[in-house]
Amino acid sequence: MMSSFQSLSSSHQQFLPLSLSLSALPFHYSSIPTPKLHFCNKKLVAKMSNPTLNPNPNSDRLKELKEFDESKIGVKGLVDKGLTTIPGFFIHPSEPPTPEPKTRHGYKHSIPVVDFSTPRSTLVDQIHQASTTLGFFQIINHSVPVEAINRIVGSIKTFNEQPDEVKMKYYSRDMSRGVGYSTNFDLYNSRDASWRDTLQMRLGPTPPDWEHVPEVCRDAAIQWDKEVVKIGEELMGLLCEGLGVKEDRLKELSCLDARIMAAHYYPYCPQPELTKGLTPHTDPGVLTVLVQNEVAGLQVKFGDDWVDLEPIPGAIIINIGDILQIISNDEYKSVEHRVLANPFQEPRVSVAVFFNPSQRENSFGPLPELISDEKPAVYREFIFMDYMRRFFSKELDGKTLTNYYRVSNQI
Numbered sequence: 001m002m003s004s005f006q007s008l009s010s011s012h013q014q015f016l017p018l019s020l021s022l023s024a025l026p027f028h029y030s031s032i033p034t035p036k037l038h039f040c041n042k043k044l045v046a047k048m049s050n051p052t053l054n055p056n057p058n059s060d061r062l063k064e065l066k067e068f069d070e071s072k073i074g075v076k077g078l079v080d081k082g083l084t085t086i087p088g089f090f091i092h093p094s095e096p097p098t099p100e101p102k103t104r105h106g107y108k109h110s111i112p113v114v115d116f117s118t119p120r121s122t123l124v125d126q127i128h129q130a131s132t133t134l135g136f137f138q139i140i141n142h143s144v145p146v147e148a149i150n151r152i153v154g155s156i157k158t159f160n161e162q163p164d165e166v167k168m169k170y171y172s173r174d175m176s177r178g179v180g181y182s183t184n185f186d187l188y189n190s191r192d193a194s195w196r197d198t199l200q201m202r203l204g205p206t207p208p209d210w211e212h213v214p215e216v217c218r219d220a221a222i223q224w225d226k227e228v229v230k231i232g233e234e235l236m237g238l239l240c241e242g243l244g245v246k247e248d249r250l251k252e253l254s255c256l257d258a259r260i261m262a263a264h265y266y267p268y269c270p271q272p273e274l275t276k277g278l279t280p281h282t283d284p285g286v287l288t289v290l291v292q293n294e295v296a297g298l299q300v301k302f303g304d305d306w307v308d309l310e311p312i313p314g315a316i317i318i319n320i321g322d323i324l325q326i327i328s329n330d331e332y333k334s335v336e337h338r339v340l341a342n343p344f345q346e347p348r349v350s351v352a353v354f355f356n357p358s359q360r361e362n363s364f365g366p367l368p369e370l371i372s373d374e375k376p377a378v379y380r381e382f383i384f385m386d387y388m389r390r391f392f393s394k395e396l397d398g399k400t401l402t403n404y405y406r407v408s409n410q411i
């Protein structure tokens with residue numbers, strides 16, 4: 001039988017992050033009971049259906065999902081219709097409810113802010129320090145013009161705020177043209193849907209069919225890709241220096257070449273405590289470059305805490321992906337993060353660009369320069385295609401992909 005991975009179109013084989021898992025993922029959650037909404041003393045409550053009483057507990061859920069998906073209006077469209085309670089398939093019963101915004105702050109930790117204008121040796125140290133601990137940092141005083149950031153974020157907001165009839169033309173999970181727009185790329189495969197709409201675009205090595213990219217975002221995306229490549233190269237150089245390897249080592253491994261953009265729109269959610277904007281995950285690629293508007297919501301896991309990432313105008317957020325954790329032999333950390341459902345009237349907009357290696361037939365693993373008797377390889381080598389295949393077939397639970405390649409797990 002052809003695996004779902006093999007059945008993906010060639011453009012689908014572009015490596016996607018967890019948040020953008022394909023509809024062709026080979027696993028599904030058909031055996032997991034889903035909650036239904038019930039009114040109890042006029043209060044809406046989520047209740048699990050009992051799979052033993054219902055031989056096909058998900059048929060209603062699937063019907064509801066399809067109905068919503070086929071409406072092509074996205075969660076933004078639901079909000080515009082004045083919805084006050086969210087559909088059951090958005091409810092996340094397994095996670096503790098999100099605290100009210102006012103109680104979210106005040107954690108002991110914060111995401112490091114790195115000033116790019118500091119001398120290079122300090123910069124290398126600060127980036128190394130952040131990447132070996134939280135795996136996340138924000139950069140300020142960098143070379144990317146703030147206008148380019150505002151332009152890409154602004155164009156994504158504009159796209160999402162067009163009338164439904166305009167956006168509907170683009171609503172599709174088919175990525176064969178290198179571009180797609182929908183509510184949750186894994187809508188049919190995830191346990192619970194999340195409150196966000198995403199415009200996804202392949203930027204490299206092959207650009208998308210630009211005529212199929214919404215016109216309001218086209219020029220901004222072309223410009224943004226150029227900026228992202230420049231800053232990505234700079235960062236990879238700094239990260240290599242921090243590891244004590246050749247500055248262009250990651251570039252040599254084609255890590256700058258495959259780029260996917262995921263532009264998220266998180267509209268106001270009427271019941272933010274019941275759902276998420278984006279479920280906890282790690283990014284599977286090398287590096288993620290993310291920009292956002294002023295609306296908070298991104299959180300990074302640190303021990304048992306979720307640390308809020310405070311938006312800084314003009315800053316760029318960088319995080320380490322799974323493959324870089326492996327390449328660095330566990331020195332750099334790919335850390336779980338999530339986005340809360342947006343409780344604010346103002347929408348949250350973020351644009352992530354994921355860097356991945358383009359050489360899929362090549363072997364990847366910890367860099368030989370980093371391996372010694374004192375520090376043996378923590379991961380075994382693998383062909384990048386194999387890694388991708390596993391990514392598409394693993395359970396959606398954060399760290400299992402890196403764990404699969406851990407030497408201790410070798411059979």
Ligand SMILES: O=C(O)CCC(=O)C(=O)O
Nearest residue numbers: 017019262264298350352
């Ligand atoms: O929206 C955000 O801030 C985070 C997006 C993200 O983590 C992802 O797309 O993988």
Ligand SMILES: [Fe+2]
Nearest residue numbers: 019282283337
């Ligand atoms: Fe992510």
